[in-house]
Amino acid sequence: MKEVVLDCLGEACPVPLVKAQNKLNEMEVGDVLIVQLDHSCAMKNVPEWARKDGHNVEVEEVDDGEWEVIIEKTK
């Protein structure tokens, strides 16, 4: 099981979403992807997609206007 950090700070929609999707595709079931982002609409659409896909998702506000979306690949 590995943990991958994806730095999307300073990237605007929809770049974080597409990057997260591509990254998660290369990962194994059980791996954890941490997406760092500071674009508020990505903070909405990245968790939304991951939940719809059936993964375990948690959003953490790490600083003002900065979030980490933690996605555990389940399938």
Place this chain on the structure above:
Amino acid sequence: MEKSNTKFFDRVKKNEYYIKWLKNPFTYVTAAVLLSLFQIVTLAATKNPWGVSGTLAYWGAWIYQGLGGSVDKWYYFASSGAQSTLAAGILNHGESWRNFGIIAGALAATLLASGFKVKKIKSVRQIIAAVIGGLLMGYGARLAFGCNIGALYSGIASLSLSGWVFAVGMFFGAIVGSKLLVKFFM
């Protein structure tokens, strides 16, 4: 009397109404309904449909005049209406105040949600894309006599066919834009 140990703002942060109204973003449906209501108010109060980017052309003209230039001979500003708007100045321009309000409101919203952040620029690519994109959008919006607000949103809201034509053009433009984005930013 014993003083409460938790600070005021720490308590506000956990308040359910704060979280519901100011912290969490509104849903798309809520925002869409509010936008629709306020554009009706705008049309009723000002007798003009809502627009955003036409004002930006005036801002450009005022800046150009401030630097000593003249737009008197420009075809775009040739109408007497445009000339009198330019002569009256930005402080007497209602649409400019509405745009100031959008900027101030967006800032207030992000501050109230503690979401304000000065973002770093990640690459030169971002600057180039932003400049090219901004120029294309501004130029296109003036050619079409409106942006996605004035031409699309207000157009469709006024039951005008031109709004739907704009929508078709924008849809295909967005496809091309997305392809370019994935190509250059992934």
